[in-house]
Amino acid sequence: MKAPKYTDEELIARVWDVEEIKKVCAKRVYYVANDWRKKELEDLWVSGEAAKKTASFGRNWGYYVGMDAIEDYYVNQHDKKIEALPGKSHGDGCLFLHPASTGLVYEAYDGKTARGLWYCISQETLPVSESEADARWYMEKLAIDFLKEDGKWKIWHLVIATDLQSEAGQDYMKQKVYLPDEENPAFVEFGTPTIPMLTHNAMYNWLDNYPAPPVPYRTFDEDNSYGPEGHPDYIAEEDR
């Protein structure tokens, strides 16, 4: 696809757009580390009424769709789980580190949306008592569709596709890495999404190539998005 001819002003504006988009993703790394989930939805995600309805948060097992559903899963259910952990105060003994690296970002030629893919060598550590914690590595792809709202880039569709998880400090070769869903902390954490479906099969990892790296594009198309409609196996509600 041939890119349009841009003026110098348009070109530098597009260069800055990509910088700002990467910055949104980088800020999210620190919001996650601070457990600022509600603030993340307020500051970094879409706020327009139409976009809020189609916003989505996907993981290996499906998508939450709409900001209300996302908030219930990502904030309310999460907070309940954290409150149930040992510790005197919210978040004692918790560590949520998901640094995003190797960013690949394309802005649509029309400048209204953008798509990005990052890789995260992550870990989450949750206390099991006041002196011990369960520390886990998570290798995951992070894919985001961004929407420009009032001149600011916002997260619209987000997918975290976990390639593998393992317990820190243990021999990887001797662990059960591909856990049954009910034993997989990431599956248990994800709960019951709006659209339950297998989006990324960690057993075969790269075979399904989901979420796929973005490519240059003219304008947003939900069938080529990181929302549920963009998944190759998505079946529309009326056809389910």
Place this chain on the structure above:
Amino acid sequence: MTTELLVERWEDQRTIKNLMGKYVNCLLLNRQGEIFDGFWSERPDVSLTFNDGSYVGRPAVSGYYAAAVERNKLSAKLLKNRLPEKLGGRSEEELYGIGPFQVKPLTAPVIEVAEDGQTAKGLWFSLGCSAEVTSRGPEANWTWGYFAGDFVYEEDDWKIWHLQYLCDVDSLCGQSWGREVIPYPELPEFAALKDFSYPPYTVAENVRALYSADRPLTAAPRIPEPYDTFANTFSYGKAVD
């Protein structure tokens, strides 16, 4: 902003990213001796902060890097004594840097250049690891932490003014940082490293506790926010009364 100013600001950001890239490459290559003169500001109020204290002022900050060089020399000497068949024939210069391996890759940059173009702020996350020669011999740690810096435009270049390197995890590889970490035994051939110490901090204080199962949820260093001039934003620096 004009097109020219937008280009200039983009170049500022790139230069600051490159500056920190050069910084962590110097750590990787054990070229701590090049860092202060190469990358730091001429200002008298520079500061370098770690989890348990800060070096404040040019003599203190440069003294830290000079001590790191001396530690590298000592590590090399002890390894030479320990491995005479492999290293015995090599000079001190040839062996400088053998042993320590500080990998501090930088991710998730949030950089804000002041509207006046005189200063900038940056925050990075580093999923690092560190192989160090210690009094227990060579050992490797996971080092998960943040680099947070103030930068100043000086003599047509960006320089480090204040820098924080604050870890959440600095824990032996091969063991979980969530459980009791069992240290390796002391080794007599590396005992001289027990007598080595970095210069005392100008200000010794608990800036950031390392992770433990009973540590309160600890926020990342403050994320840089857009600002007009440095007087109107916060500082990553440490001042001395």
